[in-house]
Amino acid sequence: MIEATSRKRGAYDAGSAGEVRIMLVDDHAIVRQGLRAVLEREHDLVVVGEASTADEALAFVGRCEPVVVLLDLKLSSGDDTEGLQLCEELTRSHESLEVLVLTTFLEDKLVVEALQRGARGYVVKDVDTTELVHSIRAVARKETAFDSRSAAAMAHSISNPESSPDLTSRELRVLDLLARGLSNREIGGELYISETTVKFHVRNIMRKLSVSSRAEAVYTASKSGLI
Structure with missing residues (x-):
């Protein structure tokens, strides 16, 4: 399913009341609906579109022109990390776009690979609303954003480099x-x-x-x- 909210794009400025345009990419409709309800309580956050698959996201991103894509890594039953490839394609094709990974998976390798693929931040789905909103705003300002566990995973990966190739x-x-x-x-x-x-x-x-x-x-x- 693809859904858009027809609103004129507003440039986000960290020092102004400009809106942050968000696209939700998650294969579960109930998750997208819940995120939309939570995020649109904030005066500066606007959900401008939703996609349930990588193909929908790629087809739709140019039309809804989000500032931030909130991206789950698991977009199908057959692949737990399909979102990594989508992250790379989105950030490569849309230079002004920022991706914040929002997922249930937390592995050192996944956090590192998400950043290598162009993600600006990484948070797990059980993060509280305040921290999620803070992370979205940080990513919109082109800052990095991690919840405490993702940050710990990143630090562990940096302090414990593996000699073998980093395969998922x-x-x-x-x-x-x-x-x-x-x-x-x-x-x-x-x-x-x-x-x-x-x-x-x-x-x-x-x-x-x-x-x-x-x-x-x-x-x-x-x-x-x-x-």
């Missing part, structure tokens, strides 16, 4: 299936995700391992102890 849990699962000789279609069947999503993960794996083929990825991962 889903990428490690795909890598394991690659090592077993499965095709993209077969991997998609095993993980209940599309073949296109599998290809996306494989490309990320090869990029992170600095290799140019699936075979090299498996060999390098084996040497690194990843599989």
Whole structure:
């Protein structure tokens, strides 16, 4: 579902009463409805659109012109971190747009990767309303924003760098299936995700391992102890 609120865009200025235009991207309608109800109690926060999928978000962002996208990482039942790819596409295509990740997932790797993909902040869904509103306003001012647990995860990641490539849990699962000789279609069947999503993960794996083929990825991962 795609929904817009038709209002003329207002530039946000941290020192003025300008509005912060927000697009909600979450696959659960009840979550979007709850967020809209909470956020629009604030005089300067305006929800200008909603999207339930990555495709809807990409199609709609240019029409509703949000300042901030409030983005969940899980946008389908088959992929827990589809929002990471969407974050990268949104920030690459719309330079003035800021993304604040709002998710139930909290892993050191996810927080770091979200920032690498262009997110300005990261908060978990059980954050209180005051902190969420504060984070949205901070991101609109082009400041970073983290709740206390996300900040701790980021600090832990910085203080404990890993020697092995920083692969997500889903990428490690795909890598394991690659090592077993499965095709993209077969991997998609095993993980209940599309073949296109599998290809996306494989490309990320090869990029992170600095290799140019699936075979090299498996060999390098084996040497690194990843599989």
